[in-house]
Amino acid sequence: MGILSFFQKDKKETLDQGLAKTKESVFGKLARAVVGKSKVDDEVLDRLEEVLITSDVGVETTLRIIERIEQRVARDKYVGTDELNKVLKEEVLSLLTEDNAENPSDYSAELPSSPYVIMVVGVNGVGKTTTIGKLAYQFKKSGKSVYLGAADTFRAAAVEQLVAWGERVGVPVIKQKMGADPASVAFDTLTSAKTNNADVVIIDTAGRLHNKVNLMNELTKIKNVMRKVVPTAPNEVLLVLDGSTGQNAFEQAKQFTKATDVSALAITKLDGTAKGGVVLGISDQFKIPVKYIGLGEGVEDLQVFDRKEFINSLLD
């Protein structure tokens, strides 16, 4: 296995060469090495390990994937190229939790209750506010009325930023002054939305690092206050993860889930070179589906997550 065999090898390439090396297709190499054999070459598994780890999949999950492939190959013997591709994809796919039908990610689908309240959470700078702008645009486009709540009352000009998105998309933004109680903003937003029979409410919250216990408790408070207006709120807690974040995303998912019962994930900034592989382990461990991915800063740069597409981009 890769990590084990690594120490026997003395080949040391310079970092630059290593980084510049064009990515060969994992499948191609994997296939060549196993066709007609019942055991996969260490070399090949090393390569797979490298691809997965440099995509931020993480050591634990990577080792698990490799182990499963070894087992499959040993059991099924003499797998062909096509089968092998299938095996690898299947193994990776099985890690990604499927979206549940109750909370559809399709914007035009009928929502289970009204107003349908989405609370957006995450660490600093991941793209919460931008994702809210894009979501509001999509919901509005599919004929739904949307209210936004500017419950980030902490960061400089966070309110103005959400207001700017509200204007861009053409949806109302409920706000108070900087420094106001975020729970009170959420309360106001839900009250207005309910009075005006809005279909969707999206609450923006301040970025917070998951190790700050008080700030995490604040989220619980916001949730509780919202229930006073809409008993089922929040119908969705969307945790936004930055696609370029490494293994720390795991801890983020853990702590935010603990504080707020995260029900869906959005992975942003996947228009860059980062792969967001850490989400495999997260989705698997916490059984939370990825619903959306962010692919840019524009209003249309949001896509409903497609598991197969994601895996293709991860492995090709």
Place this chain on the structure above:
Amino acid sequence: MFENLSERLERSFKILKGQGTITEINVAETLKDVRKALLDADVNYKVAKTFTDDVKAKALGMNVLNAIKPNELMVKIVHDELARLMGGTHEDINLKGSPAVILMSGLQGSGKTTFSGKLANMLKHKRGKNPLLVACDVYRPAAIDQLKVVGEQINVPVYSEPDSKNPIKIAENAIKQAKRNGHDLVIIDTAGRLAIDEQMMAEIAAIKDAVKPQEILFVVDAMTGQDAVNTAKEFNERLNFDGVVLTKLDGDTRGGAALSIRTVVDKPIKFIGTGEKMEAIDLFHPERMADRILGMGDIVSLVERAQEQYDEEEARKISKKIAKNQFDFNDFMSQIQQIKKMGNIKDLASMIPGVGKMMKNVDLDDNSFVGVESIIQSMTPAERANPQLINGSRKNRIAKGCGRSVPEINRLLKQFSDMQKMMRAMQNQSNPLRMMRKKQSRR
């Protein structure tokens, strides 16, 4: 899987404990764990490989010569190698030029705008500079407003052209304005951009050509994963930046990106960001960072920062009062104010060796004092000076005054009396910080 790197290494060194020499076999076992730890810490795959190769070579070369325990030797080797990777000694920021121009660069959301404010604030107070902040992000909604709010917070003017969509012109005009108004420092905040966004990369290169900055800083989120190397490399090729800023280190990320970036671009990490507030900025010291990664505590930083912010006179007074058992709620309140000035206390505390681990799950956010302060404020002066006065009916009155419950008041009183006891006990010991410093210099 998600214990931190220092815990991880600590454990892997235990395997070596009790074994007399470093052999090919036991070093391989340990290094396997080290490598895994580095990857868990988001050190780039290749960098981690190179690192463990180097450490292995060094460890094997040393085994016969030394009589110290293998695990101690390995700690030293890994520590030295980490420090070496993160690069030599501290490198200062270049402020020559009139005005000196600093250009920020980096990915979206990495912390450029916040850091621009922090840096302006720091250079204003520590170097007596007269900075001008420049809003060159013409894309992100309310980006200009954000910088303006930051500027107000630290009392530094912001140059902006709300109607312009040309950051190059804005930057040029800002320099002219700085010269006119006698600013000796210009800090240019730019929009976040992806390294593969050709148009945006050309734009920032053009800003560089137009204003010829003394210092270009690449701002990167400490939580960044494997991609840190690619991004740093691209930005460096385009801008040949002078230094790196590592933000959001107040989180619990292990910050392997620091190692990776330093290795691939060979540029110093000059500053770190440790919070959202304007004071949450620190110099980067590779030696100390290596210590910190290995759980040895970042003593020197802590002492320096504490000294700077802490009113010595006040501290001496309090210390005397503790000795005489006269520490009261007034002193407690003034300590809270001191700690608040110093920035994130959890972060401060985590720099004390041994405390880091203890504090991991302790709730010590900046807001943790809010309740305490309001309770103390509801006490009468007599109660503050003589906490033992506070009986049942006084508790009820205080509770009403601050909107807290009586059990909460009781908890505070209990904590306070525990604290008094602990403080006296601590005064009787020798200074733990000093002890730690000695330990470090012995290495």
